[in-house]
Amino acid sequence: MTFTSPQKIVLRVLYLKTNKNWSDIISTVEFNHTGELLATGDKGGRVVIFQREPESKNEPYNQGEYNVYSTFQSHEPEFDYLKSLEIEEKINKIKWLPQQNAAHSLLSTNDKTIKLWKVTERDKRPEGYNLKDEEGKLKDLSTVTSLQVPVLKPMDLMVEVTPRRIFANGHTYHVNSISVNSDCETYMSADDLRINLWHLAITDRSFNIVDIKPANMEDLTEVITASEFHPHHCNLFVYSSSKGSLRLCDMRASALCDKHSKLFEEPEDPSNRSFFSEIISSVSDVKFSHSGRYMLTRDYLTVKVWDLNMETKPIETYQVHDYLRSKLCSLYENDCIFDKFECAWNGSDSVIMTGAYNNFFRMFDRNTKRDVTLEASRESSKPRAILKPRRVCVGGKRRKDDISVDSLDFTKKILHTAWHPTENIIAIAATNNLYIFQDKVNSEMH
Amino acid sequence: MLAKGVKRPHGEMEGGDLEPRDPGAAPASSLFNISMVKLHQSLRHVEPNLRHLVLVANTLRRMQDQMQREAGGPMAPDSPEALSVVDSPAPVSDLRDSGLEPCRQPPSDSQGDDLLLSSMDSSISTILEDLGQVEVLSPTRPEEEQPLAGASGARQEPARTSAPCLGPLELLSSASYLLEDGLEDIFEDIDTSMYDCDLWSPTSLSGFKAFSSAEDSDSKALAGAEDRLDMSDLDYLMDVLVGGHAL
Numbered sequence: 001m002t003f004t005s006p007q008k009i010v011l012r013v014l015y016l017k018t019n020k021n022w023s024d025i026i027s028t029v030e031f032n033h034t035g036e037l038l039a040t041g042d043k044g045g046r047v048v049i050f051q052r053e054p055e056s057k058n059e060p061y062n063q064g065e066y067n068v069y070s071t072f073q074s075h076e077p078e079f080d081y082l083k084s085l086e087i088e089e090k091i092n093k094i095k096w097l098p099q100q101n102a103a104h105s106l107l108s109t110n111d112k113t114i115k116l117w118k119v120t121e122r123d124k125r126p127e128g129y130n131l132k133d134e135e136g137k138l139k140d141l142s143t144v145t146s147l148q149v150p151v152l153k154p155m156d157l158m159v160e161v162t163p164r165r166i167f168a169n170g171h172t173y174h175v176n177s178i179s180v181n182s183d184c185e186t187y188m189s190a191d192d193l194r195i196n197l198w199h200l201a202i203t204d205r206s207f208n209i210v211d212i213k214p215a216n217m218e219d220l221t222e223v224i225t226a227s228e229f230h231p232h233h234c235n236l237f238v239y240s241s242s243k244g245s246l247r248l249c250d251m252r253a254s255a256l257c258d259k260h261s262k263l264f265e266e267p268e269d270p271s272n273r274s275f276f277s278e279i280i281s282s283v284s285d286v287k288f289s290h291s292g293r294y295m296l297t298r299d300y301l302t303v304k305v306w307d308l309n310m311e312t313k314p315i316e317t318y319q320v321h322d323y324l325r326s327k328l329c330s331l332y333e334n335d336c337i338f339d340k341f342e343c344a345w346n347g348s349d350s351v352i353m354t355g356a357y358n359n360f361f362r363m364f365d366r367n368t369k370r371d372v373t374l375e376a377s378r379e380s381s382k383p384r385a386i387l388k389p390r391r392v393c394v395g396g397k398r399r400k401d402d403i404s405v406d407s408l409d410f411t412k413k414i415l416h417t418a419w420h421p422t423e424n425i426i427a428i429a430a431t432n433n434l435y436i437f438q439d440k441v442n443s444e445m446h
Numbered sequence: 447m448l449a450k451g452v453k454r455p456h457g458e459m460e461g462g463d464l465e466p467r468d469p470g471a472a473p474a475s476s477l478f479n480i481s482m483v484k485l486h487q488s489l490r491h492v493e494p495n496l497r498h499l500v501l502v503a504n505t506l507r508r509m510q511d512q513m514q515r516e517a518g519g520p521m522a523p524d525s526p527e528a529l530s531v532v533d534s535p536a537p538v539s540d541l542r543d544s545g546l547e548p549c550r551q552p553p554s555d556s557q558g559d560d561l562l563l564s565s566m567d568s569s570i571s572t573i574l575e576d577l578g579q580v581e582v583l584s585p586t587r588p589e590e591e592q593p594l595a596g597a598s599g600a601r602q603e604p605a606r607t608s609a610p611c612l613g614p615l616e617l618l619s620s621a622s623y624l625l626e627d628g629l630e631d632i633f634e635d636i637d638t639s640m641y642d643c644d645l646w647s648p649t650s651l652s653g654f655k656a657f658s659s660a661e662d663s664d665s666k667a668l669a670g671a672e673d674r675l676d677m678s679d680l681d682y683l684m685d686v687l688v689g690g691h692a693l
Contacts, residue, residue, distance in 0.1 A: 084686055085492040173496060192496040221504055223497045242497050275477060275508050279501045332505075333480055338498055 026429035028416055032096040032104065035420040038066055038427055039106055040434055041091025045075035047108055049119065049159075050436075064425075066436050070119060070159040075110040087112050093178050097200070100184070105164070107187060111174040114189055116165035116200065124152040170196050170206045177227045183234040190227040190239060197251075209257050210239060210249065225340070226285050232292045236261075244281030244299060246306065264295070264306050266313045276328045276337065284340035289349040290421075296352055298343040301325060303354050305366065318364045318371065321356050323394045323405045336410050344419040344426075355414025358403065359430045360390060376414060376428040376435040387437065474509055481506045 024042035031038050038050040051069035078087040088111055097105040097116075104119040128150040133139050173191035180187045188197050188209065195210035210227075214220055227239035235251045247260035268277055280300035287296045295306040297314075301322060304314035320341075324331060331337040336357075343354040355361045356373075364371045373390045393402040416429040424439030484502045488494045 081686060083492050174493075220496075220500055223500050225497060242501055275474075275505055275512070278504050278508070282497070282501060329477065332477075335484075335498075338501065 025432050026416060026434060027090050027092060028094050029418040029427045029429050029434070030094045030096060030106075031418050031420050031427065032106075033098050033421060035422055035425065037069065037096070037104060038418070038436075039094045039096065039108075040427075040429065041074065041094050041108055042432075043088075043090045045073055045077070045089030045091060045110065047072055047074045047091060047094065047106075047117070070161055072117070072161040074108045074115060074117065075113065078112075092175060095178050095180050095187070097180055098184055107178055107180065109175050109178050109189065112168070112171055114167040114170070114175070114178060114198075115163055116167070118162050118164045120160050120162075122158045122160060123154060123156075125155045126150040127153045165200065165203050167198055167203050167206070170198070176225060179227060179229045179237070181229045181234050182232055186234075188227065188229060188237060190224050192223040195224065195227055195237075195239060195257075207255070209251060209255070211256065211258060225283050228286055228288055230292055231288050231290065238286055238288070238295060240283035240286045240297060242282040243278060244283055246283065246286060246295065246297065248308065262308070262311050264311045264314075266304075272325070274328065276332060279332070279337050280328065285342040287343055287345060289345050290347060291349055294349065296343050296345055298341050298354055300337060300339075300341075303343050303352055303364065305352070316366060318352070318362075320354055320362055321392070323392060327405070331410075334410070336413075339413055339415065341413075341415050342417055344417050346419050346424065347422045353417055353419060353426065355417050355428070357410050357413050358408040359412040359414060360392075361414045361417060361428055374437075376430045376433075376437075377412075378433070474513055478506065478509050478513075481509065 024044040024046065026040050026042050028041040029038070030040075036052050038052075040048050040050075042048075048071045049069045050066040052064045052066050055064045074091055075089040077089045079085075080087055090110055091108050092110060094106055094108045097107065099105075102120070106117050106119070108115055108117060127134070128148050130144060130147055130150075131139055131141075167189070170189065171191045171194070173193050175189050175191050177190040178187060185201075186197055186199050188195055189206075190196075190210075193211065193213040194208055196206040197209045198206045210224070212222065212224060221243075223242045225240045225242055227237060230236035230238070236248060237251070237257075238246055238248050240246050244265065246264035248262040248264070249257035250261045251257060253259070253261060268281070283297045283299050285296075285298045288294070289296065293308060294315075295308065297304050297306065298320075301324060302320055303318045305316040306314045328337060341355050343352060345352055350367055351363055351365050353361060353363045359375050359377045360373050361376060362371060362373050373392065374387045375390050388401075391399065391402045392405060392408070393399070394405055398404065412430065414428055414430055418427045420426065426437050428435040428437065481502055485499070485506065488499045488502065
């Protein structure tokens, strides 16, 4: 991908997917390991999987559109009679398992229960049974005069999704993250105060590997906000906290990883100190780079790149929407300050992306230090239209098409974004719309 | 913050008067009030959003520290452990008298503060009562409930540095939500055959609706089970049913 200095970042709308029946807010977006499949979860507990069509030489513009592959109801609303409350069916996270055979598998979770789903294709069916007729009814044996060998005949592709495992009762608090280990046998799930390690084949047991619940709940001052396994080292994982710290833990050190191996924390900037310092430092997402060397974190106003070898401060800090710094009071009042934005790396770890308000999302090129603001909206996203960079002006000179800070729509937030593992294709969830954009210039990584 | 000549669009986010350049210089008392309201709203949920709750509580703590620092010296941190869910009005007026800028407010606001604080007292008491009902089976903590009821406006001593923030979290500690370890003991003597009934399956929401429409026949079944169930358990179950039917 060439986001180098002479060239501006240009993104073309490859495929704009809006489903009118999709009345629910998208709550998570995730590409699988090859990028062929894209899964989305929504507030209604549904999962929709998109599959990329193979590129057709005859239609060069149809460079691999994503079409609906399968839709299924992952979680249903549950009622906890004991506590007299409803457990939301909203899908908080989806993670794909690395593909090990013809089937695809994914984990999906709501606040309490994680489920393993297997996605299989069926495009042939056996015909010519001896004892059953075409509809499956038993034949009258007297009519059977000869034996035939059933043959497989092609049929219309059918995608079947079945629940293979249900990992329930592992969490008292709300699950905010799941992460599949590189060993492909275990995964972890994190809630506000605890992290559990599961084996993918065992549902009635999990191991608690982090527990930050204080003996007295009145001493509670910090919660876990996100966690992830290292992409290559199956013993390492990181978890972030509401106080803005990251803890890297080594499962070889002890069974309960309450003592971190490394603590990544940036000291508070005294010049920017306010009542809201802690809230805006709360990390809403943490992602390892594909290389495994860096971590990306998102807090309310910035994205930061951390080097695993340096705990004292991030190596890079990018301002997502610093113009909001003077509006923190209002954002606190209307609860926007608690919004949890996600962040993403591109395949080569050279560009990072995160969402913002007004359906804007931001991209930062780590090499050139250029950044761009783009918008995911129906008006600006006609198919194959090139996305125009947007600008937020903070008073002073105002160019045409600039948006002033006070005109930003804070109800239109882009919390969930995903980047294809190898190509410059991104998926942006804007409330109940899913946008898929592709880089016009080059679709392969350099 | 508006560009010259640009009108603020109608329906824009509120808080125009809370937009100083430095958020720290906003009227601390109104921020304090807002935070208390948020805490209160958070606690209304049976399962509060812990992250939200903790962040608001910590912010309140910061404000408290700030207000007390500006009042001149930190307060004694080792006052008795009794709950004081809300700050008494007294410290606020003390600060006002000393004429500190961030806390300066028109006299009418003190009335608002008192009203808010006392209404919060009663709300918190109500919440505790509700929690107590829900947790008919969990051990009660009378020593926590008593000071709570008596906290409204009665305290004249300076507030502890973390007083208003600890209270809600102490409430949390008595919530069954967090008592997962004690739950098994609680149910030892309860006949669970009632819970084995399909209609009671938590995964079947439609089953729950069917139950509530067939109340008559099933209330007879309940009556039969009375002998085995404790009366308070029955009350709780009926509350759930009635509550569900009303939904």
